[in-house]
Structure formats: structure tokens, C-alpha cells
Amino acid sequence: MTRELLIPIARDVVEHAKAGTIKQAKEVMRLPATHYTDSNRFNTEVERLIKRVPIVLGPSCEIPNSGDFKTLSIAGMSLIVSRSADGKAHAVINACSHRGACLTKEESGNKKRFTCPYHGWSFSNVGDLLAVSAEKDFGSINKKDYGLISLPVYESAGLIWAILNPKSEVDIPTFLSGYDKMLDTFSFSDWIYVSKREFSGPNWKIAYDGYLEYYHVPVLHRDTFGVDATNQGLYYAWGPHQHIKSPATEKGHLATETLGYMANLIGKPEDEWDTETLTYGVWTVFPTTSIASFDAGGRGVLISQILPGNSVEESITTQYYIMEKPPIDPEGAEEQFDFFQKVVMQEDYAMGSSAEPALKEGGLDHILFGRNEQGNQHFHQWIDKILNSDTDKDLNSLFSNTNENK
Numbered sequence: 070m071t072r073e074l075l076i077p078i079a080r081d082v083v084e085h086a087k088a089g090t091i092k093q094a095k096e097v098m099r100l101p102a103t104h105y106t107d108s109n110r111f112n113t114e115v116e117r118l119i120k121r122v123p124i125v126l127g128p129s130c131e132i133p134n135s136g137d138f139k140t141l142s143i144a145g146m147s148l149i150v151s152r153s154a155d156g157k158a159h160a161v162i163n164a165c166s167h168r169g170a171c172l173t174k175e176e177s178g179n180k181k182r183f184t185c186p187y188h189g190w191s192f193s194n195v196g197d198l199l200a201v202s203a204e205k206d207f208g209s210i211n212k213k214d215y216g217l218i219s220l221p222v223y224e225s226a227g228l229i230w231a232i233l234n235p236k237s238e239v240d241i242p243t244f245l246s247g248y249d250k251m252l253d254t255f256s257f258s259d260w261i262y263v264s265k266r267e268f269s270g271p272n273w274k275i276a277y278d279g280y281l282e283y284y285h286v287p288v289l290h291r292d293t294f295g296v297d298a299t300n301q302g303l304y305y306a307w308g309p310h311q312h313i314k315s316p317a318t319e320k321g322h323l324a325t326e327t328l329g330y331m332a333n334l335i336g337k338p339e340d341e342w343d344t345e346t347l348t349y350g351v352w353t354v355f356p357t358t359s360i361a362s363f364d365a366g367g368r369g370v371l372i373s374q375i376l377p378g379n380s381v382e383e384s385i386t387t388q389y390y391i392m393e394k395p396p397i398d399p400e401g402a403e404e405q406f407d408f409f410q411k412v413v414m415q416e417d418y419a420m421g422s423s424a425e426p427a428l429k430e431g432g433l434d435h436i437l438f439g440r441n442e443q444g445n446q447h448f449h450q451w452i453d454k455i456l457n458s459d460t461d462k463d464l465n466s467l468f469s470n471t472n473e474n475k
Contacts, residue, residue: 071254075347082331085316091301093440102428105272111381119144123230123241125358126150130262136179151194158224160231161196161217225249227257238461243468246308266388266410270418273377273384279417280359281444294324304443308471309355309451326362365405366397
């Protein structure tokens with residue numbers, strides 16, 4: 070049972086909670102400020118990281134039915150993500166194979182085919198070229214050679230991954246290092262897509278750093294979670310991916326679901342530990358995704374996708390709100406989602422943006438990640454590992470040599 074995969078983690082958290090301890094990195098990490106501000110470094114990250122490793126395109130429940138589709142943009146590439154009649158997810162580049170025109174600017178919908186608004190060529194929702202307008206006048210081509218450019222796609226645990234390089238040989242299950250088995254304990258495939266938000270923020274790694282540690286929570290979020298919220302996290306890794314829980318012992322705290330308090334399990338026999346509590350905490354899917362639990366008139370998660378923007382100073386965040394069941398009060402749920410967005414924009418991202426001038430103008434030549442900020446250290450170390458891997462074969466070797474959990 071997938072629940073059994075979570076028991077050892079919760080057991081470790083409870084042991085730390087009882088002992089009043091946390092696991093720590095070996096030393097304080099120093100990271101050059103230029104990693105956040107240098108345009109050449111940023112372009113390298115886009116080309117050698119974002120376009121080479123699998124990226125989450127969204128939850129499966131966003132396109133649950135045959136013919137459903139959505140569009141999104143990653144690293145300047147417009148994509149169509151669709152579900153075919155056989156139930157499989159597909160991702161194609163949103164560009165007609167005739168002259169490159171954008172096929173659709175619709176954010177979502179349901180279609181069996183896409184017709185180019187420029188010259189009328191039409192394609193199936195999986196990318197096959199179906200018809201060339203005025204074909205006799207145009208001339209003879211092999212339609213099989215001119216379908217839309219298809220990307221490698223993998224769907225598991227109720228999430229859809231794709232690699233932006235259509236010729237990639239990176240093995241997505243190997244990249245996941247067993248992490249999708251852990252995420253499958255949520256049963257996202259049976260959940261409901263409720264809402265979405267999109268907004269801009271500071272440099273994508275400055276933005277993402279805030280999702281990787283609890284150290285800032287009782288200070289920056291004192292009006293949101295309270296000054297008594299935990300500032301300690303316990304980290305569990307599957308290759309580059311991480312799960313964060315808290316050894317806090319306070320029961321019923323506002324931050325219980327989001328930060329992964331296991332206090333309610335203390336003193337209970339393990340066979341009474343409920344699956345929902347076991348999933349509490351932050352789940353980060355390298356390199357751009359964070360998943361956190363919430364209660365909005367029902368069990369839900371916020372899936373945050375933090376992507377590089379058009380320049381080194383900008384990121385684009387998409388928040389997907391999905392729930393186990395429809396919210397009891399839909400209007401109230403939307404108000405809560407607005408609040409979550411406000412917190413991220415006005416607290417996390419505003420603070421991140423305030424750091425950019427000092428980093429860019431040389432006020433600081435490096436920043437620090439403490440021994441308690443283990444998640445940030447792990448994230449940045451993995452970025453460098455991937456940037457230093459020249460081929461897809463190197464990447465597969467890198468991912469296959471990591472343990473499923475350590």
C-alpha cells in the first residue's frame with residue numbers, strides 16, 4: 070500500500086519531535102550572488118536545466134476528459150497539452166508546421182482538432198496533420214512528416230510531466246527516483262480541478278527558495294501563520310526532489326496541513342495514523358514545482374509552478390488549486406485562494422524582490438544557506454550537478470545513481 074511508504078518518514082518526524090532535534094546540513098553554504106543576477110547564468114539555466122529535465126505541466130484533473138486541452142508557455146515555448154480518445158496525455162508545440170503560426174490562444178477547452186488561423190491547416194488534438202487547405206494548389210507533401218512537434222510526456226500520480234526537447238533521451242521515471250510513488254499517496258488522479266492563478270515575481274530561484282525552508286515562517290508570515298509557527302523543517306530526498314515536514318509538537322496549529330505538523334500522531338499506534346495527516350507538509354518537484362496541503366471547506370492542495378520569466382529578474386508563478394471533493398462553499402474557497410495568492414505576492418515575493426538590488430549591484434557578493442536550510446542547499450547543489458552534465462546519457466546516469474529516499 071502506498072500509505073506504508075509514508076510511515077517511516079512520519080516515524081522519523083515523531084522521533085525528532087519527542088527528542089526536540091532536527092537533522093542539519095554539514096555546514097553553512099555560500100552561494101555567489103551572481104547565480105541570481107547574471108544574465109548568462111540565467112540563459113544557461115534555461116537551456117541546460119529547464120529545457121532538459123522533465124517539467125510538471127499541471128495536474129491530470131485539469132484535462133480529465135477526451136478532447137480536453139490547455140495551453141501554457143514555458144521558457145518562451147507555447148505548448149498545447151491535451152488528452153486523446155485513449156485517455157493519454159500529450160504535449161505539442163503550439164506552432165503550425167506550415168509557417169509557425171500559433172494554432173490557438175485559448176487558455177483551455179475541448180477540441181478534437183486544431184485549425185491554423187493563418188492558412189487553415191488542421192491537426193488532430195495529438196498533433197497529426199489532417200488536412201492542408203487548397204492542397205492541389207499548395208503541392209504534394211507527406212502529411213506524416215508535418216505533424217505538430219510532439220514532446221516526451223509522462224503521466225503519473227495525477228501529474229503530467231514533459232521535456233521541452235522533442236529529441237530528449239532522458240528517462241522520466243529515472244528522473245523521478247521513485248518520488249511519484251510517494252505523490253501517488255494523495256490519489257490526485259481522482260481529485261477535482263477547482264481554480265488557477267498566475268502572477269509574476271522576482272528571479273525564479275529567489276522565488277523558489279521560499280518554498281524550500283520554514284526558517285522564515287514565524288517572522289515573514291507572523292500575521293498569517295503566527296509568531297508561534299514552526300521555523301524548523303525535516304527534509305527527505307528522492308534524487309533532486311524533496312519533502313519537508315516539521316517536528317513541531319503543537320496540536321491544532323493553523324500551519325498543521327501546510328507545514329506538515331505530525332503532532333496529532335504522537336502517542337497513537339502506527340496502525341491508527343491516517344493517510345491524510347501522513348501527506349501533510351511541502352512536496353517539491355525539482356526544479357520548479359511545490360505542492361502544499363490546505364483546508365478550504367475540504368481537503369485540497371496548492372500546486373505552485375515557478376518558472377523563469379523573460380529575464381533574469383522575473384519569474385512567472387502559476388497556482389493550481391485542486392481538491393479531493395468539490396468545496397462545500399465555492400465562493401468561500403475562491404476567497405481563500407485569493408488570500409493565498411496575496412500572501413505569496415505581498416510577503417514572499419515582495420521580500421524576494423527587495424533582495425534583488427543588493428545582489429545585482431554588488432552590495433553582497435554571496436548569500437548564505439544555514440545548516441537548517443537543508444532544502445535550499447540540496448536544490449542549488451542539484452542545479453549545478455545538472456548544469457555540469459553534458460549529455461542526456463550523463464543525466465540518466467546522474468539520476469539512476471541516486472537513492473529513492475535518503
